Amino acid sequence: MHPDLEKLIVLQQLDVEAKRLRDEMVALPKRVAELEAKTKAVVGQRAVVLDLIAKEEVLRRRQESDVKDHQAKISRVRKQLDQATTTVQVTAFEHEIGFAQVEVSRLEDAELESMERTEALESQKAIADEAVEDATKTLERERLRASETIALDKKALAEVDQKRAALRPEIGESALSNYDRIAKGKGTGLAEALNQKCMACQMMLRPQRWNDLRDRSNDEDIMTCESCGRLLYYDPARDAPQRKTVPVESIAASIIRSL
Ligand SMILES: [Zn+2]
The missing domain is CATH 1.10.287.1490 (Helix Hairpins)
Known part of the structure; x- marks a missing residue:
């Protein structure tokens, strides 16, 4: 990031x-x-x-x-x-x-x-x-x-x-002034991107931008939402993929349970 x-x-x-x-x-x-x-x-x-x-x-x-x-x-x-x-x-x-x-x-x-x-x-x-x-x-x-x-x-x-x-x-001048400008107009300058969506305006991100955003090596520039203009950030810990996690019982545990 x-x-x-x-x-x-x-x-x-x-x-x-x-x-x-x-x-x-x-x-x-x-x-x-x-x-x-x-x-x-x-x-x-x-x-x-x-x-x-x-x-x-x-x-x-x-x-x-x-x-x-x-x-x-x-x-x-x-x-x-x-x-x-x-x-x-x-x-x-x-x-x-x-x-x-x-x-x-x-x-x-x-x-x-x-x-x-x-x-x-x-x-x-x-x-x-x-x-x-x-x-x-x-x-x-x-x-x-x-x-x-x-x-x-x-x-x-x-x-x-x-x-x-x-x-x-401590924040870079251009990032800070962008943030201030957007925050002044929209109330918040920053939006989280979650499940390929901007959480502030609910618009979907294009797949390429979504991939770029999630690519943590991409530290070059801060991406903005194409729809609302807010600076986007991605938190992998918060992003919940739509797959269900089924608890898998270990063979040992199932053997113990069946005893
Ligand atoms: Zn947005």
Whole structure:
């Protein structure tokens, strides 16, 4: 294998790892921000429910006080009714009492309806409480995990960058600049050739190129994929020919087994 190629394989591993670390350091705060927004949303939903429960309570207090007012009025008018002297007065007082009684029963019905709404709201509140608790716990956990991971990533990235800086000057200038150019455009500059295929773009290699690539004495130049342009390398240890290896039992072993 071309000596630069061996170093480029290591460089690409470092570059891929550096990218993974940088991506993770960008992604984790985004994930935390999403969880913060989610927590804020469920807290907001619970606040709406709490507000509605409070409004129902205010409504019922007013209804109860109105009922008391009407009942006071009924007993006051009853006393006036006892002292009424004319039919016109009696009719007027009875009318007033009847009106107040209708109001009392209307208010009592409305109070029952309000209590039913409160009951439904209370079960919504229980769900909202649980959602807030879950979201808060998740947020705290992920926030901690993110800050721990980012701290580790920073350390790892510094190490990777140090290794890259040490390795790059050891690579031939033209191979390195080719690698950098392709990596910039395609994300990776190097591709493994396996089973006669470029593993980056999945295109088949022509038999002659495949043979040249596998010819380990060919250290002259670095081959590129005709389809994607990446620098190709071949690792005989990774190349799995499509033949199945059937374990062959030795004659001695089969004799021992048959005993
Ligand atoms: Zn390719």
